Every structure is written in structure tokens, then in C-alpha cells.
Amino acid sequence: MDTTLLSEFALRGIKLLRENDRTLFDLLERESRRQSNTLAMVAASSVADPSVLVCEGTAVMNVTTEGYPGARFHAGCELVDEIERLAIERAKAAFSARYANVQPHSGSSANEIVMFSLLRPGDTILGLDLDCGGHLTHGSKASISGQFFRAIGYGLTPEGFIDYDQAARLAEEHKPKLIVCGASSYPRTIDFKKFREIADRVGAFLLADISHIAGLVVGGEHPSPIDHAHFTTTSTYKQLFGPRGGLILMGKDHDQPAPNSKRTLAEALQKAVFPFMQGTPHLNTIAAKARALDMVTSAEFKTVTQRIVTGAKALAASLSGLGYHVLTGGTDNHIVLINVLKSGVTGVIAERALEECDIIVNKNRIAGDQHPPLITSGMRLGNNSLALRGMGAAEMPGCADLIHQVIKSVKPLGTTKYELPENVKLAVRAKVSEYCRAFPLPNYPEDCSEAQAFARRA
Numbered sequence: 001m002d003t004t005l006l007s008e009f010a011l012r013g014i015k016l017l018r019e020n021d022r023t024l025f026d027l028l029e030r031e032s033r034r035q036s037n038t039l040a041m042v043a044a045s046s047v048a049d050p051s052v053l054v055c056e057g058t059a060v061m062n063v064t065t066e067g068y069p070g071a072r073f074h075a076g077c078e079l080v081d082e083i084e085r086l087a088i089e090r091a092k093a094a095f096s097a098r099y100a101n102v103q104p105h106s107g108s109s110a111n112e113i114v115m116f117s118l119l120r121p122g123d124t125i126l127g128l129d130l131d132c133g134g135h136l137t138h139g140s141k142a143s144i145s146g147q148f149f150r151a152i153g154y155g156l157t158p159e160g161f162i163d164y165d166q167a168a169r170l171a172e173e174h175k176p177k178l179i180v181c182g183a184s185s186y187p188r189t190i191d192f193k194k195f196r197e198i199a200d201r202v203g204a205f206l207l208a209d210i211s212h213i214a215g216l217v218v219g220g221e222h223p224s225p226i227d228h229a230h231f232t233t234t235s236t237y238k239q240l241f242g243p244r245g246g247l248i249l250m251g252k253d254h255d256q257p258a259p260n261s262k263r264t265l266a267e268a269l270q271k272a273v274f275p276f277m278q279g280t281p282h283l284n285t286i287a288a289k290a291r292a293l294d295m296v297t298s299a300e301f302k303t304v305t306q307r308i309v310t311g312a313k314a315l316a317a318s319l320s321g322l323g324y325h326v327l328t329g330g331t332d333n334h335i336v337l338i339n340v341l342k343s344g345v346t347g348v349i350a351e352r353a354l355e356e357c358d359i360i361v362n363k364n365r366i367a368g369d370q371h372p373p374l375i376t377s378g379m380r381l382g383n384n385s386l387a388l389r390g391m392g393a394a395e396m397p398g399c400a401d402l403i404h405q406v407i408k409s410v411k412p413l414g415t416t417k418y419e420l421p422e423n424v425k426l427a428v429r430a431k432v433s434e435y436c437r438a439f440p441l442p443n444y445p446e447d448c449s450e451a452q453a454f455a456r457r458a
């Protein structure tokens with residue numbers, strides 16, 4: 001009965017949108033088709049299952065409330081309380097965590113919430129430099145984390161690996177209250193245990209931001225930080241294949257005392273999410289998180305995480321074999337970082353030329369980069385979505401070859417402009433289309449041939 005109401009609701013919504021707002025309907029339709037018909041290799045992205053997406057568009061979104069299950073500031077919460085409890089239990093089960101907060105609106109908010117639950121303005125934090133692969137929220141001056149706190153950055157060794165010795169030296173010198181580990185563009189395993197030892201030596205708290213590798217952690221393909229870090233944060237839309245949003249998790253330290261407070265760390269964190277940093281929870285998104293968190297504990301997802309790692313290693317090896325400069329010489333996760341300037345193009349030219357050929361990547365600054373963030377010398381590739389499609393190590397030489405066909409054919413005209421021969425575009429797009437047909441997005445409607453024509457016409 002309920003299912004019937006839900007499906008009727010979705011169909012009616014789409015009919016009303018098509019009849020009453022054709023402009024928006026067409027844009028949404030084209031975006032769905034674009035995703036089915038391109039090879040998405042943006043490391044910070046994935047593809048949510050239709051059963052995840054549909055949770056976002058249910059009437060749960062109409063529920064306004066504040067607070068937590070069982071302690072709300074509004075009535076009418078009996079069912080959303082069950083939904084939020086389900087999401088919490090699934091988050092704890094997926095990560096073997098003792099505490100989970102599913103309300104953060106994003107990975108960035110999750111990091112800020114942890115910081116504000118522990119620190120006062122002017123306190124010192126230590127995180128990986130933005131240019132070395134850290135995230136804006138780990139202390140960059142462009143973000144609140146670098147403006148409200150005294151942020152110190154550690155970097156990489158000349159080979160491109162996290163410089164743990166430098167991090168330890170900087171921790172001794174600056175005595176940070178919080179150390180942040182985790183990264184946006186780092187292709188190697190992170191040693192959370194080592195970071196905890198550094199933190200313990202100087203009496204700092206440790207925050208592990210696993211936004212990029214959360215799926216590998218759940219699948220057992222990357223060591224878990226849960227009991228090493230005091231706090232673990234993640235976005236839910238990257239490697240958890242879930243909705244836009246964040247999670248905060250805690251392991252064995254959840255009941256340690258919070259600084260300057262009678263509360264435990266978990267209690268202080270709970271208050272920092274609401275009422276300190278956020279207002280009403282996005283309960284439809286929490287429902288979608290619950291769905292995604294159930295999916296990531298399946299045997300199928302474990303296979304996807306294995307395919308991510310073996311596929312990314314094969315992609316790195318193939319690109320290396322074609323003469324590309326792969327940073328650190330390979331990868332342990334889903335990320336392959338390339339210094340494309342060494343192949344004669346800037347990051348932005350690589351990104352735009354590949355997009356013209358239906359391969360979606362992103363430009364990325366790399367350590368010591370002389371180009372600004374909108375140009376860059378690097379290109380970051382990730383294979384979450386390809387692995388979900390079923391594309392593994394066997395398909396990666398072919399993908400590397402497509403990337404190579406584009407990059408070797410580009411004629412740069414300065415740092416942002418370029419020419420790309422039409423015949424290369426057509427040949428690569430045709431091959432991309434073949435891959436998309438052979439490896440369709442699971443559970444997504446399939447009609448690639450018509451979709452290609454539609455997307456181009458529009």
C-alpha cells in the first residue's frame with residue numbers, strides 16, 4: 001500500500017513538472033542522460049542508486065523539526081525518528097562505530113562542527129596543506145578553518161607521500177589542539193595509527209576525514225580510522241554512493257571527557273551539530289543516507305570496492321606505460337594523480353578537451369604547482385563510477401588509451417585555450433558510447449543511443 005503511494009507520488013511529480021515547467025524538466029532530463037552517457041572519472045563523485053535518489057524526493061522532506069530522535073522541538077516526528085534511528089544504526093554498523101551523527105549537511109559542515117565542538121578561535125590546528133592534497137576545511141585560509149584557527153600545514157615527501165616526520169615535528173613545535181588527517185587528492189594509504197601516536201605525544205585530538213575513501217574503509221580495502229581517531233568525518237555522496245551530506249562517527253573515545261566541559265566528546269559533538277552549527281535536519285537526505293548505508297554493507301558493494309582498487313592500479317599502470325607522470329608512481333585507492341604539464345597541457349586544457357569527448361575528469365593543483373587553481377598542472381582521476389558500472393582492471397588500458405588519444409592530439413594555445421581535431425573527438429566519443437552501452441549504470445534506465453543524440457541536439 002505504502003509503496004503504491006510512493007510510486008504514484010513520484011510519477012505524478014514528474015508529470016506535473018513536465019506539464020508545468022518544461023524548461024526545468026528538459027534540463028533535468030538532459031542531465032540524467034549526460035550522466036548515463038559519459039565516463040565520469042571525477043574522484044570526488046559517484047552515482048547514487050535510484051533507490052537512494054528517490055528517498056530525497058519523498059514527503060519526508062516536508063517534516064520540519066529540530067533536535068534528535070526522541071527529543072524533538074516539534075510534533076509529528078514519530079516516523080522520521082525511526083528513519084533517523086535507522087540511519088544512525090546503519091552508519092554505526094557499516095563503520096563499526098560506537099557513535100554516529102547523521103545530521104551534518106555536508107562533509108565540510110561535519111569538519112567545521114568537530115572543530116567548533118573542541119576549539120576556540122585562535123587555537124592551533126595541524127592539517128595537510130591544500131596544495132599537497134588536503135581539503136579547504138583542513139586549515140586553508142580560504143575557509144573558516146584557516147581564518148578562525150591558527151592553521152599549520154604539513155606536506156609531502158619529494159616522492160609525494162605524506163611526510164609523517166614533518167607532521168610529528170610540526171606537532172611538537174606548535175602543540176596543536178587538533179590534528180586533521182585525510183585528503184582530497186592523495187592516492188596512497190593513510191596511516192591513521194601513526195597520526196594517533198603523533199596526536200597523543202602532544203595531547204591533541206585527531207580528526208580523520210575519510211570523505212574520499214569511506215567506501216574502501218567499509219569494504220575493508222583501506223584501514224579504518226574509527227578507533228584511532230577521536231572523530232571521523234565523511235561526505236556521503238562520494239565513495240558511499242549516497243546523497244549530498246555528511247556523517248560524523250566516533251569509536252572507542254566517544255565517552256572521553258570533552259575539553260572544558262562536563263560532557264563526553266560524543267555529547268559535546270551532539271550539541272555542536274544542533275543547536276550550535278545547524279538547524280533543522282534534512283530528513284529526506286537522512287532517509288537517503290540510511291538507504292546508501294545499507295547498500296554499502298552488501299556483498300555486491302564489497303566487490304565494487306575491490307574493483308575500485310584493482311581498477312585504479314591498472315589505470316595508473318597503463319597511463320604510466322603511455323608515458324604519463326603518475327604522482328607517487330601509482331595508487332592504493334581510487335585516485336590517480338597525473339602531472340599533465342609534463343605531457344604538454346595544463347590541467348584545465350586536459351579537463352576541457354576530455355569533456356568534449358565525454359570523459360569527465362578534474363584539474364587539480366599538485367605539490368609545488370606554479371599555476372592557479374583554475375588552471376593547474378595536474379589532473380585527478382578517480383574510478384568510483386566506472387567500478388560501479390562494472391569496469392575493472394581489464395577495461396582500464398582502453399580507458400587510458402582514450403585519455404591518451406585526446407591529450408596527445410590537443411594543440412595548446414596558451415594555458416586555457418586549445419584546438420582538438422574533430423576526428424579525434426568523434427572517434428573517442430564513439431568509443432565512450434560503446435563503453436557506456438556495454439557497462440550501463442546499474443539500475444538506471446538504458447537508452448544510450450537515443451540519449452546521445454538528445455544530449456547533443458540540446
Ligand SMILES: Cc1ncc(COP(=O)(O)O)c(C=O)c1O
Pocket residue numbers: 044105106107108109134135137182183184185209210211212235236245246
Ligand atoms: C577530504 C574532503 N573533505 C571534505 C570535503 C567536503 O565535502 P562536501 O562537499 O560534502 O562539503 C571534500 C570534498 O571534496 C573532501 O575531499
